[in-house]
Amino acid sequence: MNKSDILKITEAYGLAPNKKFGQNFLINDSVIQKIVDSCLPDGQRVLEIGPGLGSISIPLADRALSYTAVEIDSGFVRYLAETFGPTGKLELIHDDFLKSEIEDRFDVIVSNLPYYCASEILFRIAKNFKAERILVMMQKEMADRVIAKAGSETYGALTVTLSYYFESKILFNIAGESFYPKPDVKSSFLQMLRKPRFFTLPEHEEMFHLIVKSVFWGRRKTLLKSLTDSPHLEMKRDVVENILQNCGIRPDVRGEKLSLEEFIKLTEGVINNR
Structure with a gap:
């Protein structure tokens, strides 16, 4: 044509x-x-x-x-x-x-x-x-x-x-x-x-998406600030600090530096903390 x-x-x-x-x-x-x-x-x-x-x-x-x-x-x-x-x-x-x-x-x-x-x-x-x-x-x-x-x-x-x-x-x-x-x-x-989906429960997959939104809504912000101030999540600063520490992720890193695997690990950390 x-x-x-x-x-x-x-x-x-x-x-x-x-x-x-x-x-x-x-x-x-x-x-x-x-x-x-x-x-x-x-x-x-x-x-x-x-x-x-x-x-x-x-x-x-x-x-x-x-x-x-x-x-x-x-x-x-x-x-x-x-x-x-x-x-x-x-x-x-x-x-x-x-x-x-x-x-x-x-x-x-x-x-x-x-x-x-x-x-x-x-x-x-x-x-x-x-x-x-x-x-x-x-x-x-x-x-x-x-x-x-x-x-x-x-x-x-x-x-x-x-x-x-x-x-x-x-x-x-x-x-x-x-x-x-x-x-x-x-x-x-x-x-x-x-690819096979990592999370099998819909609510866990939804949490993954909320975390991705939260990390990138405040682009150029540190991970700690993005997650604490996120309009998509309700987590206090000390809770976020504890989750990041347990996941082995630095609180001062910026979201655009995180790999997919780290986003998944972070999601698991949030789920396990609830």
Whole structure:
């Protein structure tokens, strides 16, 4: 699908890329093929979030065991239903993924993430779906945050939260010229492989998330101050000091220096203190 194809389709259906939904369409066939090959869809149950005009949908659906696409934009739903519906290869759901009640039955989830809600989509996938492989396109700046190392400028709550659920790596970067309209930023295609969850009880996992929020809400603050002053936790200073001492974590360290393993250890310390 090239720029000319997209202009013809959008004109015929009275469509236009919607900035509200962060819509940019792939027009580079070699990149499309690279994405399809990276997804390894053969014999897999695949969910695509935000198929748009379906540039990767049919190539993936041709190889997948089953293929479901959820699209929020009614104009694109109409185009996809009329174009690909008769093939019987695509199950199309007209809904907002963040509010949908989609059944958790997929092996692979694929998406060109809209910039305005990319983190919310990833968090929902992480917490509510069991798919082993997640393959997503996103702004390179965000991809760098996802794979950041402790102590780096880009390391933060997003990094720690997603690294709890996934092993992530950038497979390749995509230039702006591969999209229409051309975005102002570079994109990356990211692979995220599911990890076993450390905490088995929901309330313990929720405590982990509260601690991550607490540590990073006061970025550049010491760990002791962040946890003591956190709006997400209610812990007195002496309690926090005792927990940090038992965990072998210095109270004057800053949150962005902590590894995932240290966040888990800190969570265990808080749980054991209650």
